[in-house]
Amino acid sequence: MPPVETAATILSTIPYGETSKVARLATRDMGVVSVIAKGARRPGSRFGAALQVLSDGAATILPARHSDLHTLTAFEIGRLHADLATNIERYAVASVLGELMLRFAPHDRQVETYDFFRHSLDVIEAVPEDVVAVVGLRSIWGLVKHLGFAPTLGACARDGIPVGWEDGPVAFSPAHGGVLCPSCARTVDVSRLASRDLRDLEVMIHGHDDLPALDGRYLAAHRRLLDRYLRYHLADGATLPALAFWATAAWQGS
Ligand SMILES: [Zn+2]
Known part of the structure; x- marks a missing residue:
C-alpha cells in the first residue's frame, strides 16, 4: 500500500521497545489510528521533538496490511500548541477534546470532525483568558455534535413529542x-x-460563533451537565480523566 500523507494531531504517545514510540493520531484522512514511530526516542531521531501530545502537523503513514498498527515515517510539525500550557484551563479543555477524539472518534472518519477538533485547539489556545471557560464548553459540545450524539432539545428524546421550554423547568435525561x-x-x-439553561445549551451546541453569557455559577452547572451527559455515553468501566479534572474545575480549588 502506498504511504498516506495526511494532516494529523498527536493524541497520546507511549514508549515502545528500546528506541521507539507508539502514538495515537487523529488524522484528517484515516480517522484515529495507532502508529509506530521507529527510532523516535533515539538521539537525533528524524522526528526530533515533534511527537508531543496535542501538536499537529503533516503525517506520512505507511498503512499496515494485516494489523491496526501503522508505521509513521515522517511528521512535519505544524503547530506545537505550546501556548495551551500557559493556562491550566486552556490545557484542561484541550485535553478533554483530545480524550473525546481518542474515545469516540475511531469509527468516525469524517473530515469535518477532524477539522473541527483541530480548529478548536487553535481557538482555545488563542481566545482571551476571560472567555476560555465558555469557549471551552462550546468547543466540547461542538465536538460532541460532530461525533453524532448531541442532545435532543426541541422534542422528547424517547418518543419525539415536541417539548416547549416556556412552562417552567424541562426534564433532561x-x-x-x-x-x-x-x-x-x-x-x-x-x-x-430552566428555559434559560436550555437556550444557553442550544447556543453552545448549534450557535456557531455565538457565546452565551455565563457567570461562574452557571459555568459550573453547565460543566457538570456536560460531564454527566458524556459519562452515559461511555462503555462500562471507561473513564475520562481529563473530563473529570475539567468538570470539577480542580484548578480553582473549589
Ligand atoms: Zn416522551
Whole structure:
C-alpha cells in the first residue's frame, strides 16, 4: 500500500521497545489510528521533538496490511500548541477534546470532525483568558455534535413529542440523550433545566460563533451537565480523566 500523507494531531504517545514510540493520531484522512514511530526516542531521531501530545502537523503513514498498527515515517510539525500550557484551563479543555477524539472518534472518519477538533485547539489556545471557560464548553459540545450524539432539545428524546421550554423547568435525561416530555419524565431519573439553561445549551451546541453569557455559577452547572451527559455515553468501566479534572474545575480549588 502506498504511504498516506495526511494532516494529523498527536493524541497520546507511549514508549515502545528500546528506541521507539507508539502514538495515537487523529488524522484528517484515516480517522484515529495507532502508529509506530521507529527510532523516535533515539538521539537525533528524524522526528526530533515533534511527537508531543496535542501538536499537529503533516503525517506520512505507511498503512499496515494485516494489523491496526501503522508505521509513521515522517511528521512535519505544524503547530506545537505550546501556548495551551500557559493556562491550566486552556490545557484542561484541550485535553478533554483530545480524550473525546481518542474515545469516540475511531469509527468516525469524517473530515469535518477532524477539522473541527483541530480548529478548536487553535481557538482555545488563542481566545482571551476571560472567555476560555465558555469557549471551552462550546468547543466540547461542538465536538460532541460532530461525533453524532448531541442532545435532543426541541422534542422528547424517547418518543419525539415536541417539548416547549416556556412552562417552567424541562426534564433532561443524559441517559436518553436529551429533553423528555412530561409523561416520559415520570418514568426515569431526570435533571430539570430552566428555559434559560436550555437556550444557553442550544447556543453552545448549534450557535456557531455565538457565546452565551455565563457567570461562574452557571459555568459550573453547565460543566457538570456536560460531564454527566458524556459519562452515559461511555462503555462500562471507561473513564475520562481529563473530563473529570475539567468538570470539577480542580484548578480553582473549589
Ligand atoms: Zn416522551
